[in-house]
Amino acid sequence: MTTHIPNSTSSRSRPQAPPLDLSWLNLDDHYDVHAEVSRRGLTLDSLNEAAFPPDATEAGNHTMRIRGAAPREGAPRYGYSYIGKADSWSEAVPMLYEEAVQRQWSSATDIPWETLQPLPDDLERAMSQFCTFLNEVEFIAADGPGQWLPRLSPEYYEVGLFLMTQIMDEARHMDVFRKRALANGGGLLAQGPGEGLRQILEAKDFTEMSAILHVQGEGFVQSLFRMGELIGQNTAEKTIFRLCAQDESRHLAFGVMHLKHILESSPERREEIHGYFDRAERVSGLTGTQTPQMVEALTVLLGGGSSPAQLDDGWRLQQLILRKQVTEYYHRLKVAGLGDRIDRMPEAMQKIVKGN
Ligand SMILES: [Fe+2]
Numbered sequence: 205m206t207t208h209i210p211n212s213t214s215s216r217s218r219p220q221a222p223p224l225d226l227s228w229l230n231l232d233d234h235y236d237v238h239a240e241v242s243r244r245g246l247t248l249d250s251l252n253e254a255a256f257p258p259d260a261t262e263a264g265n266h267t268m269r270i271r272g273a274a275p276r277e278g279a280p281r282y283g284y285s286y287i288g289k290a291d292s293w294s295e296a297v298p299m300l301y302e303e304a305v306q307r308q309w310s311s312a313t314d315i316p317w318e319t320l321q322p323l324p325d326d327l328e329r330a331m332s333q334f335c336t337f338l339n340e341v342e343f344i345a346a347d348g349p350g351q352w353l354p355r356l357s358p359e360y361y362e363v364g365l366f367l368m369t370q371i372m373d374e375a376r377h378m379d380v381f382r383k384r385a386l387a388n389g390g391g392l393l394a395q396g397p398g399e400g401l402r403q404i405l406e407a408k409d410f411t412e413m414s415a416i417l418h419v420q421g422e423g424f425v426q427s428l429f430r431m432g433e434l435i436g437q438n439t440a441e442k443t444i445f446r447l448c449a450q451d452e453s454r455h456l457a458f459g460v461m462h463l464k465h466i467l468e469s470s471p472e473r474r475e476e477i478h479g480y481f482d483r484a485e486r487v488s489g490l491t492g493t494q495t496p497q498m499v500e501a502l503t504v505l506l507g508g509g510s511s512p513a514q515l516d517d518g519w520r521l522q523q524l525i526l527r528k529q530v531t532e533y534y535h536r537l538k539v540a541g542l543g544d545r546i547d548r549m550p551e552a553m554q555k556i557v558k559g560n
């Protein structure tokens with residue numbers, strides 16, 4: 205049997221285009237935008253060099269218009285309350301986004317889980333307690349920035365893209381610490397007090413949230429992760445800390461550079477920003493990681509066990525890490541231009557920074 209195929213070229217069956225407007229084509233205007241593919245590929249920085257750089261200090265509208273698109277009369281507002289560049293911008297954000305995309309890793313396959321061997325009960329439970337604490341921390345570290353996404357103008361879309369990569373990073377951190385807690389016999393242990401974490405969600409301003417989360421909280425966690433060689437009992441754990449530290453470096457860099465940007469572009473906000481740190485330092489205690497369970501779990505892990513001699517060794521190392529957390533925190537504040545916090549910090553912090 206043969207099938208009859210209509211002749212598509214016959215004038216009777218060919219669809220006719222209705223009268224078209226085509227004004228958007230703007231054929232009279234000259235367009236010659238060619239973003240360069242650099243050694244690092246076709247990056248957001250390449251786009252910004254080619255056209256529509258994020259130069260305006262304000263979006264000038266509350267609509268969903270993306271930077272560079274032609275405005276449409278009558279476009280509705282979308283509820284973006286943060287339309288100023290200084291509200292959320294961070295100088296390194298296009299590069300940090302590209303790096304985040306390129307350096308994603310898998311908690312399922314990039315951790316040498318086979319090196320996880322049965323540990324003595326004290327070490328296994330200490331690691332499980334540490335992982336329980338980090339589960340809570342990492343969840344809030346994603347939840348915090350997530351709350352701000354619907355309020356940031358697409359004019360500075362790079363910030364939104366970066367925060368989405370941070371949320372993905374934190375999701376992976378949460379799952380990798382949960383996997384570690386449940387993979388070797390220990391399980392999840394005691395819930396933490398949570399006051400320090402709660403204040404991240406209570407922040408009423410993006411810069412406040414970023415100061416508390418990126419600069420303070422993630423700074424303390426980053427200093428801790430970078431001591432993972434001492435804390436981890438095997439290659440799997442050391443790898444987890446190394447990969448998480450790599451991700452945290454980006455989150456911290458975003459926060460420090462945002463703080464620097466806002467202090468330079470909006471100097472009138474300086475005292476207000478000091479106020480956020482005053483409160484955060486009061487609420488979080490010395491480093492926010494000094495809850496009783498955390499300190500004790502770290503002491504056991506660093507000492508290699510819970511005998512009196514091991515606890516003495518662990519305590520000494522734990523104190524060293526604490527000093528590192530505080531001095532690195534102050535160094536970051538200084539880089540951002542807030543070195544004068546030295547005289548406003550709680551006395552115990554000042555003592556560490558001043559080395560006495
Ligand atoms: Fe994290």
Ligand SMILES: [Fe+2]
Pocket residue numbers: 345374422451452455
């Ligand atoms: Fe983080």
